[in-house]
Amino acid sequence: MYITRTTLLLLLFSYLLFLLSVDWMSQPDGAWYRPFIVGLLVIGVAAFCHREQSDDL
Numbered sequence: 001m002y003i004t005r006t007t008l009l010l011l012l013f014s015y016l017l018f019l020l021s022v023d024w025m026s027q028p029d030g031a032w033y034r035p036f037i038v039g040l041l042v043i044g045v046a047a048f049c050h051r052e053q054s055d056d057l
């Protein structure tokens with residue numbers, strides 16, 4: 001089974017986002033928008049990787 005680079009990066013960053021979110025949620029004085037910034041970065045990296053792939057698979 002072939003996993004595209006975009007899917008692999010999205011899974012990796014989603015896992016990291018989950019780990020960071022759990023730590024950030026346990027901090028009472030943390031900013032509420034930090035997980036959303038990381039999520040936006042995940043979407044941006046996935047979009048960038050998908051853009052680089054050629055259509056001739």
